Amino acid sequence: MKRIDVKITFNCNNLCDFCAQGSKRSKIKMKDFSEIEKILRDASKKKVEGVVFTGGEPTLHPKIIEIVAAAKKMGFSRIQLQTNGRSFAYYEFCRKLKEAGANEMGPSLHGSSPEIHEKLTKAPGSFSQTVKGILNCKKLGMYVLTNSVITSVNYKDLPALAKLLTHLKVDQYQFAFVHIIGTAWENKQWIVPKKKDIMPYVKKGLDIGIKKGIPCFTEAIPYCLMKGYEQCVAEAIIPEGPVADADVYVDNYADYRRNEGKAKGKQCVKCKYFKVCEGPWREYPDLYGWSEFKPVKK
Ligand code: SF4
Numbered sequence: 001m002k003r004i005d006v007k008i009t010f011n012c013n014n015l016c017d018f019c020a021q022g023s024k025r026s027k028i029k030m031k032d033f034s035e036i037e038k039i040l041r042d043a044s045k046k047k048v049e050g051v052v053f054t055g056g057e058p059t060l061h062p063k064i065i066e067i068v069a070a071a072k073k074m075g076f077s078r079i080q081l082q083t084n085g086r087s088f089a090y091y092e093f094c095r096k097l098k099e100a101g102a103n104e105m106g107p108s109l110h111g112s113s114p115e116i117h118e119k120l121t122k123a124p125g126s127f128s129q130t131v132k133g134i135l136n137c138k139k140l141g142m143y144v145l146t147n148s149v150i151t152s153v154n155y156k157d158l159p160a161l162a163k164l165l166t167h168l169k170v171d172q173y174q175f176a177f178v179h180i181i182g183t184a185w186e187n188k189q190w191i192v193p194k195k196k197d198i199m200p201y202v203k204k205g206l207d208i209g210i211k212k213g214i215p216c217f218t219e220a221i222p223y224c225l226m227k228g229y230e231q232c233v234a235e236a237i238i239p240e241g242p243v244a245d246a247d248v249y250v251d252n253y254a255d256y257r258r259n260e261g262k263a264k265g266k267q268c269v270k271c272k273y274f275k276v277c278e279g280p281w282r283e284y285p286d287l288y289g290w291s292e293f294k295p296v297k298k
Contacts, residue, residue, distance in 0.1 A: 003050030003078065003239040004043040005253065007246065008036055008067065010056035014084045015122040016110075017191055018149050022182030025056060028246040033063045037070050039244045048241055050078035052106065059087035065100045072101025080104035082147075086126055088133025098140045105137040105144050110151075112160035120153055134168050145172035151191050155198040158205035166212050173209060174234055175202055176219035180283035188287060195280070196292050199225055206232050220262070220281050223273040224296050235278050271295035 009030035010021055031039075040051065051071050058064060058081050071079050081097070085107030088094050107130055111117035114127035121127075137144050146165055150158070158175060165173045177195070180188050202218060206229055209216030217234035218226065226233055240254040250256050263282035268274050273296055280293070 001050055001078070001239055002046075002048045002241040003052060004039070004048045004241050005052050005054055005082075005243040006031075006036060006039055007054050007056065007244060008058050008064075009061045010246065011060045012055065012057040012084065013060065013086060013123060014057070014126055016149075017120050017122065017153075017183060017187050018151055018178045019183040020179045020181050021056060022185070024182075024246055030056075030061055031244075033066060033070075036067055039249075040071055040074055040076070043242065044074045044076065049076060050080070050239060050241070051076045052080040052082050052104075054082040057084050057087075059083055059093075059097075065096050068097055068102045069100040076101075078104060080106050080145075082106040083133075084108050084121070084126065085130035085133040086123075088136050089129040091136050091139075094133070094136045094140055094142075098137075098142060103142055105133070105142050106147060107134055107137075107144070108147050108149070109134070109161065109165070110148050111154050111157050112164045113157075116154050116157050120149075120151060131168065134170060138169055143172075144168075144170045145174070146170050147174050147176055150175050150177045150193070150198055150202070152193040153191070155193050155201050158198075158201045159208065162205035162208040162216070166208055166214055170214070172215040172217070174217040174219055175205060176234075177221055177280070177284075179220065179281050180287065181281075185283070188283075192284070192287060194288060194292065195221060195225055195284070203229060220284075222277050222279055222293060224271065224277075224293050227296075236276070265290035265293055267295050268293070270298075272298045 010024040010028045079102050109130050110120045117127040134144055178184050206216050217232050219234040223230055240252055243250045243253045258278050262278040264279035
């Protein structure tokens with residue numbers, strides 16, 4: 001299924017240390033309703049069936065309910081909000097979004113406690129609001145798929161976070177390695193862990209979901225580091241499709257990711273996964289080199 005990602009506003013009420021959007025929040029205007037409607041209409045003509053509203057924080061767009069309703073009217077079958085989850089703490093708001101047609105909630109939770117989550121979001125109270133938001137969405141029967149960004153602050157907490165997520169009965173969870181752009185680039189001296197150091201914790205975090213039969217994934221961690229967990233590599237299942245970003249429209253983000261965003265090293269040609277692997281985001285080997293990525297024997 002093809003899915004379009006529409007970045008409707010770059011405003012946000014969190015101030016995450018790893019934010020890939022960086023200073024866009026103060027520089028880029030939110031898209032107005034008619035612009036979003038046109039993007040959706042054009043996509044629906046190209047057989048795109050799913051939409052994910054992102055940003056920034058999409059629930060801060062003043063017309064978010066109308067935007068979701070327009071997507072439903074145009075026939076999009078999967079309508080997701082990729083969100084910091086805080087607005088979902090308000091049950092009535094959640095109910096209205098669901099009624100308008102939103103059927104998937106993609107919240108970000110970056111720690112199993114307020115201390116860890118809010119150390120990264122820089123937003124007091126954000127942990128309890130996001131957790132409450134997840135519970136509200138589950139109560140309303142929405143499909144909840146969480147994302148947690150792996151950083152030097154939270155990687156040891158991933159098993160505890162996985163326990164919390166399974167306790168909250170999320171439908172799916174993902175650990176995504178920090179993409180070193182935007183604010184993360186500014187913080188690159190301290191926010192980026194070495195991949196070899198995080199893997200024991202990532203794997204323990206995945207074990208918890210696997211044991212309970214909950215789909216769980218990692219993003220931007222190549223196969224050579226995922227021995228025994230190859231089925232959890234998210235790049236194999238991320239829907240393809242366009243992205244309507246701040247001022248650019250990318251026809252297929254997956255192609256962009258493979259050809260420009262991510263990179264493979266010289267040694268990768270010898271690897272069993274060369275054709276299917278996307279490699280790490282290219283900024284990672286710029287920072288730490290290629291020594292952690294060892295070709296898997298064919
Ligand atoms: S192709 Fe390179 S980055 Fe990908 S799994 Fe193989 S060695 Fe690792």
